[in-house]
Amino acid sequence: MNKTLFILGLTFFLLIDKSQAQSKEITIEFKGNCGLYLTDGENHIYTDFPYKSGAYNYMEYDMTTLDSLKENSHFIFTHKHADHYSKKLLKTILKQKNGQKYGVENIKELEQLSNVIDDFEIRAFKSPHKVFGISFKHYSYLIIWHGQRIFLSGDTTDTSVIAGMEHLDWAFVPYWILQNAKDQDIEIDTKMFGMYHLYPQQVPSAKENYDTVKNIRPMVEIGEKITLKTE
Numbered sequence: 693m694n695k696t697l698f699i700l701g702l703t704f705f706l707l708i709d710k711s712q713a714q715s716k717e718i719t720i721e722f723k724g725n726c727g728l729y730l731t732d733g734e735n736h737i738y739t740d741f742p743y744k745s746g747a748y749n750y751m752e753y754d755m756t757t758l759d760s761l762k763e764n765s766h767f768i769f770t771h772k773h774a775d776h777y778s779k780k781l782l783k784t785i786l787k788q789k790n791g792q793k794y795g796v797e798n799i800k801e802l803e804q805l806s807n808v809i810d811d812f813e814i815r816a817f818k819s820p821h822k823v824f825g826i827s828f829k830h831y832s833y834l835i836i837w838h839g840q841r842i843f844l845s846g847d848t849t850d851t852s853v854i855a856g857m858e859h860l861d862w863a864f865v866p867y868w869i870l871q872n873a874k875d876q877d878i879e880i881d882t883k884m885f886g887m888y889h890l891y892p893q894q895v896p897s898a899k900e901n902y903d904t905v906k907n908i909r910p911m912v913e914i915g916e917k918i919t920l921k922t923e
């Protein structure tokens with residue numbers, strides 16, 4: 693092979709290699725309530741899942757789905773209410789499939805995940821969560837993964853954390869955050885909203901009301917997927 697051809701071949705190889713490294717895809721699968729499964733094909737993250745199916749009349753899910761959870765996953769929780777978290781189910785899963793649990797008691801460890809997952813960062817923000825006047829420890833999260841900025845609001849009704857976020861690609865929020873932001877005249881800086889934590893009986897009206905709203909996607913069907921193409 694002459695030198696020019698060799699260099700051309702090498703350049704081509706490098707170009708291909710670079711484009712492969714950059715075309716990471718992130719898939720987000722809805723697991724019910726605030727439960728999401730995020731993956732780039734290599735790393736596996738579950739947020740607010742597993743929860744107790746049907747807790748507080750929120751969504752039920754098929755228990756066999758627990759068998760298909762990935763090994764060595766990272767389980768991240770906003771707080772410990774039963775519609776977001778099941779200590780019992782998680783214990784069994786961690787025993788069977790390894791993995792790590794993160795939440796209100798080990799936020800520092802959670803923020804170290806950037807050392808474990810490639811091109812990944814997670815920032816935790818304490819956000820208020822009160823039920824019948826009682827405060828619960830609760831965090832909202834900003835994930836920056838392969839350049840995509842994904843915000844997980846969790847169960848908080850407070851808009852102050854999300855109001856301070858910039859250039860979000862996806863903000864996962866319950867409908868009351870949208871309502872409160874509207875009432876308080878707060879604009880949320882995101883390209884898309886994933887509206888999660890609906891009651892089963894809210895699903896039909898959410899479909900009707902938001903199907904035509906371009907930047908709000910109601911999370912209504914367990915197993916539905918969103919694909920984020922990174923550049």
Ligand SMILES: [Zn+2]
Pocket residue numbers: 771773821847
């Ligand atoms: Zn809660």
